[in-house]
Amino acid sequence: MSIHQPAPRSHSYTAFGLKAEAEPLAPGLHIVATPIGNLRDISFRALATLAAADAVLAEDTRTSKTLLAHYGISTPLYPYHEHNAEQMRPKILAKLREGGKLALISDAGTPLVSDPGYKLVAELVAQGLPVTGIPGPSAVLAALVLAGLPTDRFFFEGFLPPKAAARRGRLTELAAIPGTLVFFESPRRLGGMLADAAAVFGPRPAAVARELTKFYENVRRGPLAELAAHYDAEEEARGEIVVIIGPPGANELAPAGDVIEERLREALKAVSLKEAVAQVAAQTGQPRRTIYARALELTREP
Incomplete structure (x- = not known):
């Protein structure tokens, strides 16, 4: 699949019943955060970027169609996900080298956070091609x-x-x-x-x-x-x-020695001494060397 030269179309979007024309977009890749559930959680800047782009690269075009349709945006959608990234990345890079203006979105939230896109951005940075972030929702x-x-x-x-x-x-x-x-x-x-x-x-x-x-x-x-x-x-x-x-020690009191011993005995039934020490040290917030010394004593008991 190639990213075609955009056909003449409206670069408008509709929000709150009002139609607005998006300003021209600078060349490069625009990483756009989109709602994680509530469609109203999107910025005017994000809407304008999606409307003005030559194309929108989406993890799932079926999900993204709903968002674009809700705001009256007619920008072409192309899939970009972990299964086609290797084939799509060279085409995207070629389009951007020509001065193209592309928007990247994920299923929901901020792209690149547990979503595809990192390798694409890394290549753009390495080649000196422009990348812009449009911040917004994040789960x-x-x-x-x-x-x-x-x-x-x-x-x-x-x-x-x-x-x-x-x-x-x-x-x-x-x-x-x-x-x-x-x-x-x-x-x-x-x-x-x-x-x-x-x-x-x-x-x-x-x-x-x-x-x-x-x-x-x-x-x-x-x-x-x-x-x-x-x-x-x-x-x-x-x-x-x-x-x-919560972090180690959050809302926890330092446990008594018998509590540490009990947890060590339980852990040693299931995992190695090293793993048991790591687990109990994490649970109690006590120094690992202290836990290790007690664990050795327990393993030497008849």
Whole structure:
């Protein structure tokens, strides 16, 4: 599929019942954030960019047609996703070298955040071609500010591995990060993911944000184990899900020695000594060397 020379058309958009003509767009790739649910969450600058572009590159053209139609935008849509990126990227680069004006959007939110586009932008930067960002909605930030957890430092992980063993391994690697953790998760894996997080992190506070900005928006907050029990008992959660987990030591008191020992004994039944030490240190916020010394004592007991 090639990106054709644009045919003469209107460069207008309609918002609040009023029709506006978009100003000419500068050449280059324009990365445009689009709504994560509520179609009203879009800026006038984003609408003008989508209307004035030669073409819009969309992760799913079926989803994007709804957005463009809602605002009366007739810009041609072309698919750009992980399955066709290798074939499309040279065509996009050629179009931009000719002075083309293209807009890149994802299914929802800010492109390149758990969406295709990074390699394209990297090549544009390497070749000195212009790239412009049109900021706007982001599920990561929307969930973070609603969670009621520290926001001064946060780490976005995206999706964890689907298999439990690999998931726990990755959670163990993330346990010592001194900031709030942000994850995407699918509805069918939510209960298992929260249970694994509770096993690795202990009683950290967390929040599950679903269907953000939509009619059924819901944010449930509580300790990880409590959230895991709730979503394990509930029928499969629906919609787009963001999980926020507090940093090490958030709302936790230093545990007594018997608590550390109990957690070590449980962890050592399931994982290696090294992994058990990492898990318990992350759960308790205690120095790893202290946990390691106690773990050695336990392994030497008759």
